[in-house]
Amino acid sequence: MMARPALDVRDLVVGNGTLTAVRGVSFTVPAGGRMGLVGESGSGKSMTALALMGLLPMGWNAAGSVLHDGVDLVQQSDRAMSARRGRTLSMVFQDPLSALDPVRRVGHQITSVIRRHTDADRREAERRALELINQMKLPRGEQILRAYPHELSGGQRQRIMIAMALACYPQLIIADEPTTALDVTVQKQVLRLLNGAVKERGCALLMITHDLPVIAAMCDTVAVMYAGRIVEMGPVAEVFRSPRHHYTRGLLDSQPTMDNIALDGSSRLASIPGMVPPLHDLPAGCAFHPRCNAATDTCRMRMPELVGDNAACWNPVAALAELSAP
Amino acid sequence: MNASASLSVLSAPLLEMRQVTQTYALRRQSLFGARPSLKVLDHVDLDVRPGEAVGLVGESGSGKTTLTRILTGSERPQSGNVLFDGFDVWSADREKRRHFRRSVQIVLQNPRSSLDPRMRVGTSLLEPLRSLQIDCDHAARVIEVLDQVGLGRNAIERYPHEFSGGQLQRIAIARALMPGPKVLIADEPVSALDVSIQAQVLNLLKDLVRNLGLSLVFIAHDLSVVAYATSRVFVMSSGKIVEVGRPLDLFTKPQAEATRNLVGAVLSVEGGLAGTALD
Numbered sequence: 001m002m003a004r005p006a007l008d009v010r011d012l013v014v015g016n017g018t019l020t021a022v023r024g025v026s027f028t029v030p031a032g033g034r035m036g037l038v039g040e041s042g043s044g045k046s047m048t049a050l051a052l053m054g055l056l057p058m059g060w061n062a063a064g065s066v067l068h069d070g071v072d073l074v075q076q077s078d079r080a081m082s083a084r085r086g087r088t089l090s091m092v093f094q095d096p097l098s099a100l101d102p103v104r105r106v107g108h109q110i111t112s113v114i115r116r117h118t119d120a121d122r123r124e125a126e127r128r129a130l131e132l133i134n135q136m137k138l139p140r141g142e143q144i145l146r147a148y149p150h151e152l153s154g155g156q157r158q159r160i161m162i163a164m165a166l167a168c169y170p171q172l173i174i175a176d177e178p179t180t181a182l183d184v185t186v187q188k189q190v191l192r193l194l195n196g197a198v199k200e201r202g203c204a205l206l207m208i209t210h211d212l213p214v215i216a217a218m219c220d221t222v223a224v225m226y227a228g229r230i231v232e233m234g235p236v237a238e239v240f241r242s243p244r245h246h247y248t249r250g251l252l253d254s255q256p257t258m259d260n261i262a263l264d265g266s267s268r269l270a271s272i273p274g275m276v277p278p279l280h281d282l283p284a285g286c287a288f289h290p291r292c293n294a295a296t297d298t299c300r301m302r303m304p305e306l307v308g309d310n311a312a313c314w315n316p317v318a319a320l321a322e323l324s325a326p
Numbered sequence: 327m328n329a330s331a332s333l334s335v336l337s338a339p340l341l342e343m344r345q346v347t348q349t350y351a352l353r354r355q356s357l358f359g360a361r362p363s364l365k366v367l368d369h370v371d372l373d374v375r376p377g378e379a380v381g382l383v384g385e386s387g388s389g390k391t392t393l394t395r396i397l398t399g400s401e402r403p404q405s406g407n408v409l410f411d412g413f414d415v416w417s418a419d420r421e422k423r424r425h426f427r428r429s430v431q432i433v434l435q436n437p438r439s440s441l442d443p444r445m446r447v448g449t450s451l452l453e454p455l456r457s458l459q460i461d462c463d464h465a466a467r468v469i470e471v472l473d474q475v476g477l478g479r480n481a482i483e484r485y486p487h488e489f490s491g492g493q494l495q496r497i498a499i500a501r502a503l504m505p506g507p508k509v510l511i512a513d514e515p516v517s518a519l520d521v522s523i524q525a526q527v528l529n530l531l532k533d534l535v536r537n538l539g540l541s542l543v544f545i546a547h548d549l550s551v552v553a554y555a556t557s558r559v560f561v562m563s564s565g566k567i568v569e570v571g572r573p574l575d576l577f578t579k580p581q582a583e584a585t586r587n588l589v590g591a592v593l594s595v596e597g598g599l600a601g602t603a604l605d
Contacts, residue, residue, distance in 0.1 A: 040520035041491070183386050184548050184591040192604045210521055216598020237599050254525035256554040257594060268532070269554060271525035275490040 003031040004070070006172040006204035007052070007089075011064040012074075014044070014051045019279045021047040023228035024064070026306075029172065034198070034205040036215035036236065038251070039225035042276040045208050048225075049176045052206075053091050054081030069171060087117040090165040092194075094177035096157035100149040106160050107145030110167060117168045132163040136193055155186035159193065166197055172204045179214065191217060212255060216240055224248050227277055227287035232311040244311035246292045247272070286314065338412070339373035340541050341397065341430060341509050346370045346406035348392055366392045368565040369406070374509065379535045379542040381552035381573070383588055384562030390545050393562070394513050397543065398432050411508075428458050431502035435514040437494035441486045447497055448482035454504045467504060474538070475500045475530060492523035496530065503534070509541040510534065516551060528555050549588045553577065561585045 007029040014022035022044040029035045039045040051062040052073060066073040069088045073081070085091070093099040101109055110132065111125040120128065126145075133141040136159040149157055158178060165173050178194065179187040195218060198205045207218050215222050216236060223233040224245065232245040243249045253270035274291040277283055286304050289295040294315045306312040348367040355362055366389050374380045384390050395401040396408060399415055408415045410426045418426065431454070434440040441450055451468050454460075469479050475496040486494060495515060502510060512531060516524040532555055535542050546552045552559055553573030561569040561576065563584035569576065580586045597603040 040522065185385055185587050188591045188593065188604065195604055211593075212521070213593035213595050213598055213603065216595045217593055217603035218598075240595055240599055251521055252595065254522050255595060256525075256528070256550045257596070268529050269525040271529060272522035273526075275492060275523065276520070 005029060006031050006033065006068065007206065008067040009048075009052070009064070010067075012048065012051060012066060013063045014047045014056065014060060015063075016060045021060075021228055021279060022051065022062075025223075025225070025228075025230055027223050027230065027233065029204050029206055031171070032202045032204055033221070034207065034219045036219035036222040037206065037208045037225060038210065038212060038215055038222060040210055040276050042227070042279070043225040044228040045225050046176055049091070049174050049206070049208050052174060053085060053089070054078065055091075086113050086164070086170070087168050088170055089172040089174065090168075090170045092158070092161050092165050092173065092175040092178045094180050096154070096161045096181075097149060099161060100157060102149055105146055105148055106152070110145070110160070110164050113164050113167045128167070129163075132167060133160075135197065136160075136163050137189075153186075154182050155190060158182060158190050162190070162194055162197065166201065166203070169201055170203055172206065173198060174206045174208065176208045177210070178207075180209065180211070187214075194218075212240070212251060224251070227282055228279070229287070229312065230306055231288065231313070233306065234310070242317075244316040245288075245313045246294055246315075246317060247288050248311070249317050250291075286312070337375050339409070340376045340411060341543075342373040342409040343370055343393075343397065343403075344407045344409065346393075346396060346403045346408065348396065348401070348403050366565050367396070367403070370565070370567055372397075372560055372567065374541045374543055376508070376541055377535065377539045378558065379532070379544060379556040381556035381559035382543060382545045382562060383547065383549050383552050383559060384584070385547060385588075387564075388562040388584075389565040390547075390562060391513070394432070394511060394545055398430055398511055399426060424458070428460065428505045429508040430511065431505060431507040431509070432511045432513065433495075433498050433502050433515050436518045437491065437498040438486065438518075440498055441494060441501075443486050445485075446482065447484055447486065447489075450486075450497070451482075451501050451504055454501060458505050460505055471500045471503045474503060474534065490523075491519050492526055495519060495523075495527050499527075499530065499534075503538075507540070509543065511543045511545070513545045514547070515544070517546065517548070524551070531555055548592070549573075549576065550592050550594075561588065 005028045010026050012022055012025045013020065025048060037045045037048065050056050052066055054073060054076060056062060062074050064074060107129055110129040114120055114125040114128055129145060130141050133144055138144050138156060138159055179190050182190060207215060209215060219236050221234065222236045222239050223230045224247065226247050232239060232243065232248045239248060240252060243252060250272040254272065256269060272291055277287060283290050285301045286299045289299040296315060298314045304312040304314050346367055347369055349363045349365045352362045352364055370393060382390060396403050402416055413422050415426050448468060452464055455464055468482060472479060472481055477496055516527050519527060531542060534540050544552055544555050556573065559571060559573050559576055560567050561582060561584055568582035569585045576585055577589055580589050593603050
């Protein structure tokens with residue numbers, strides 16, 4: 001029998017009555033699997049994460065179903081979600097300084113997560129907190145536990161966030177741009193830690209980011225979001241090696257790589273023209289058509305659907321095999 | 327290498343820092359003795375020639391921001407010299423100082439916070455002409471500069487909130503171009519932008535260097551972005567320049583430890599797919 005997936009999202013819609021940020025999104029994260037959700041600002045990827053965690057801003061509501069641990073998270077009360085966060089699913093945010101409590105020592109913040117969700121006493125919780133800190137390769141653990149968030153560096157704070165997220169062995173961790181605010185050299189260390197910790201515990205990961213190399217390093221499958229919908233989904237290697245959607249193709253082409261550098265000063269980086277459309281003014285048909293050089297009349301009128309592991313596109317990019325055929 | 331690039335190798339530096347050292351006084355630790363100090367820049371040499379694009383990379387805390395402030399003349403170094411067009415910026419007469427202030431302009435990381443939200447874009451663009459007291463046909467200059475950054479004249483009447491991040495960064499670049507500078511200093515100009523927009527702004531900066539003959543100093547923490555837009559890169563670590571070289575050489579045979587760290591930290595899609603990204 002297949003293990004129950006860590007997360008099964010069906011037709012998720014998130015809106016506030018006038019605006020719709022997420023317009024019907026479905027995906028599955030298998031138990032222990034790693035999925036990436038890629039998109040630019042305004043794609044709806046962060047609203048998706050907040051809806052999954054029951055943390056939508058005031059006035060915003062979710063519809064559809066989100067199955068996790070045998071319940072539909074969309075139907076859960078605030079109280080039930082609050083009892084669940086940190087236990088079966090937890091989240092790592094982009095900015096640890098605003099996610100941590102500035103007036104409590106970090107040790108206290110970690111132990112309070114542990115004591116809230118388990119029957120560990122104070123001493124046991126402190127022991128586990130120290131163990132987590134050590135696993136996060138933070139030197140001088142006791143000293144760090146006594147520190148306040150502002151006394152730590154960005155990388156240290158993000159490790160504390162990961163330690164808190166892992167504290168109760170959740171089935172799923174949602175990480176929203178966990179390394180975007182960090183220096184490149186620190187980014188790699190933090191990703192490595194998150195990778196190791198998730199693997200060791202068999203915990204599933206939903207990684208949300210605009211950064212394609214981070215997805216390639218961390219995930220097995222990827223869903224590319226644009227204007228509130230998933231436009232392409234599949235195994236990372238397949239999607240990144242031979243993208244079918246022109247938006248995915250464009251994102252991959254705009255990555256600066258060594259190939260471009262090797263060229264002379266007149267080389268240009270491929271870029272996607274125009275900008276992400278605002279939520280209140282989405283184009284008809286395929287939302288990407290005004291920026292797409294393969295758009296036809298069909299694209300301008302009818303919205304393409306995502307069927308299975310494929311791209312929501314009327315004229316998908318030809319696969320490599322088709323291109324090389326005579 | 328093309329003709330203009332090889333020419334610039336021969337010409338004298340346009341903007342130059344010589345043996346610049348900067349220290350900041352820290353809080354007094356005891357009642358007696360000198361206040362402790364922090365050496366932020368340690369005998370730094372940096373130069374950019376006419377029409378050349380140079381990069382400056384380093385981790386946060388390596389001194390990039392202080393260097394930028396000194397390069398633009400907003401901070402006076404404790405020792406060492408800043409030279410523009412051959413004269414020392416801090417001992418120059420009034421006229422030469424004016425020339426320097428017009429000729430060196432800066433673009434900051436986040437255009438949303440560097441543009442006044444209550445000012446129409448047209449007014450923002452005129453601001454440098456006003457403060458630097460430059461006489462010219464202001465209206466014509468605004469249209470010319472908007473055209474150089476790929477924006478239409480309908481931007482003039484609009485407010486910053488009506489634009490996306492990428493368009494705002496174009497506006498910030500346009501504002502820096504208004505006084506007709508010789509050197510553009512760009513401090514993390516694309517790190518707040520989306521990936522597909524980053525490419526647009528990087529291409530624009532490259533075009534400006536080529537078409538207007540501008541010199542560019544591109545400051546960032548990500549070596550791959552800097553390498554794309556520049557032909558010579560300075561690597562900084564704890565207040566010192568530890569390596570200078572062509573981007574390709576830095577990538578393929580980094581010498582200093584700081585350079586090796588930065589090169590090793592660059593993630594690529596290919597590396598990720600090969601499963602070696604986090605090794």
